[in-house]
Amino acid sequence: MAKKSFMEQLINSPLAAKAGVPQGYPLRRYKQGEPLLHGPVVVGGQGRLVEALTSTLEGPYKLLKPEADTPRAGIVFDATGITAPEQLQQLFDFFQPQMRKVTDNARVVVIGTTPELLDDTDARIAARALEGFTRSLAKEMRKAATVQLVYVDPAIDSANFSGVESTLRFLLSGKSAYVDAQVIRVTNAASTAPADWEQPLAGRLAVVTGAARGIGAVIAETLARDGAKVICIDIPQAGEGLTATANRVKGTALPLDVTNPNAAEEIAKHAEERYKQKVDIVVHNAGVTRDKLLANMDESRWKMVQNINLVAPVRITEKLIELGALGDKPAVIGVSSTSGIAGNRGQTNYGTTKAGVIGLVDSLKDSLAAVGGNINAVAPGFIETDMTAAMPTGPREIGRRANSLQQGGKPVDVAETVAYFAATSSTAVNGNTVRVCGQSILGA
DSSP states (O other), X not given: OOOOOHHHHHHTSHHHHHXXXXXXXXXXXXXXXXXXXXXXXXXXEOSTTXXXXXXXXXXXXOEEOTTXXXXXXXXXXXXXXXXXGGGGHHHHHHHHHHGGGEEEEEEEEEEEEOGGGOOOHHHHHHHHHHHHHHHHHHHHOOXXXXXXXXXXXXXXXXXGOHHHHHHHHHHTSGGGXXXXXXXXXXXXXXXXXXXXXXXXXXXXXXXXXXXXSHHHHHHHHHHHHTTOEEEEEEOGGGHHHHHHXXXXXXXXXXXXXXXXXTHHHHHXXXXXXXXXXXXXXXXXXXXXXXXXXXXXXXXXXXXXHHIIIIIHHXXXXXXXXXXXXXXXXXXEEEEOOTHHHHOOTTOHHHHHHHHHHHHHHHHHHHHHHHTTOEEEEEEEOSBOSHHHHTSOHHHHHHHHHSBTTOSOBOHHHHHHHHHXXXXXXXXXXXXXXXXXXXXXXXXX
């Protein structure tokens, strides 16, 4: 890690904190063997899922009654029973007494019914209102506590609740440390719980592009930690780093330019020859930036970013589906960006591709669901990488603090979200774009 400059040390010093410069509270990230949460969980609400929530959570978590004075590390509220604007009072009645009892790094999750699937006008209005509540509450939380909203299909009840569990485990853990104020939709598709929640990807074969270094390498490591076999892909020029990643994860290296018209065929061939199985997980992480104001941008910068960041993921995914090269319950994950949601000066080429990745998710979610799979995207915000370390001090420090958690994320934060999407227990999580940005001030 590069030595911090004097200015960087000053900005992050106790003196700066006393002067009012925001300082992020330490994030407690997931570590194997440790509890998902370092404290008990409270379940509240009067919706149709409260009994299922209680029975699901009482195994991996210690549960408290809402009126208990004991500090709580997690709060889960079933808002599916709120079906009219007047009933939103329940949010105040439940949450207001809870707010002074939460611990540092607490996790708050509100469960609602997916608004666009509701026919009743009042119910749809009330469900949509939950988004404003959770996003606003997230901005009030302190000491690295986060707030999330999970919309579930109205057909989901206590009898078919299994598809929700992986989302709860992810959000009520250190795996979601840098995920804040997000909205996740859970469909009514069947999900398969793993035999071992410590190894939810056991037996699955994953492909990770751009795996030689940075976020891609950490994604490969995290998928391997969770039990997956990993094919690591990067351009031939990155061979040394690619081999190093593959060796760390006990996987295989496939030097390949993802813009190669035969890339999908090469991936399918490698999977069959080396693993004797089809590909279960595809992570489209490979990407580049070539920033310039549009007025000063040459065509080569535009084409390179488009071809690597967007055209390749689209064509590879389509071809793998066409070839029948995807396995049972396939999971496809695209790496988007907050730049694709909010836009960014000097990044018309990059922002276009990252919005296109979200379009890929929207376009193929029904096709993947039809074969028992899912497709989602992760949209990182300010993540501490070699690229951000090379930024000038001022813009870098602003980028770190321009979110509710007042700090940058780490590559593992992106990787944990990818691993959550990749599990068969998350098959019902389909068509989502989840930002890993600490609730950045950029975008929604």
